[in-house]
Amino acid sequence: MTMTEVTKDPTTALDGAPEIQYTIPGMKLADGAQVVKNLQERLNALTDLHLTLKHVHWNVVGPNFIGVHEMIDPQVDAVREMADSVAERIAAMGGSPVGTPGHLVSQRSWEDYSIGRAGTTEHLGALDLVYQGVIADYRAAIESVGEIDPITEDMLIDHSTDLEQFHWFVRAHLENAGGQVSSAGATSEVQAAAQAGDKRFGV
Template identity: 35%
Template sequence: MAEVKSPLGEDARKTVGNALQGALVDLIDLALVAKQAHWNLTGRNFKVVHEHLDEVVDLAREGQDDVAERAVAIGVNPDGRARTVADRTALPQLEAGYLADDKVVAAVTDALAQVIARFRERVAETDEPDPITQDLLISITAQLEKQHWMFQAQT
């Protein structure tokens, strides 16, 4: 099987690959958390929160693909398997069952803040070894921060 030759040196590839893998896990689980909330949401703000959750899911799914494809482009195999995500996620999981809209807004606001903090660390880590990956992470972080602002405004 052919391997992708990395444009990065070994140390840079390892650092950037780790950043991308962490970002991939965060984005996959963020999409899952938001979709779980979307399906089980209740409350008087149901419609607006329900639709807003889909924006987060779409953002996270698009980001997953961009991050995974960047990993492959630098010669790193992304791992988005369910077991990997379950073992490595740092996001708190939602309760089972129906979820009140105010609790969902608070939980998603918190989840976004956690993901953003880790993305900002990854932005700093990739500055020197790969500004191209850093640019991708900056772009995703900006979109996550916009969603965080919009959810936080509902609290």
């Protein structure tokens, strides 16, 4: 078995990153580079997510503190494992996973999590919005790599299963008996936190 040969016009996997010189046997170099690009974007999101979750774990206060505090840590651990599996997949495909803070900040399309010390419902309202973004981007990545690399697709599907369950755990705290979610329709973390903390909602 031989590695995929380098073409005369090697593809750059990431802006500012070295060109990939090989990829998975049987896969075109350009396809491998595209999958690596998608995976690096997922690695950025997962790294940001597990740091954000830990921030929430440290900063929740008020009623239901211990339940939410203890609910978050297993999510942190699971998301860190997802990030590790994504990084190792990038390396297996001939890429160089980048996990530095500076790279994350320069490449991400979102701002830092904006809620500091706050009540459990406020943080969960903001996390509802965070998970919406992560999951939507994961689904787009699954669709993008699906016809190129079923192995990566399977990994991302497995991750999505857990991420969507974690999102459900968050939303269950925000949902009333009629199925309404207090943070629904919010377009910012601050707005989602404010809506979730609104006692008029009656959760």
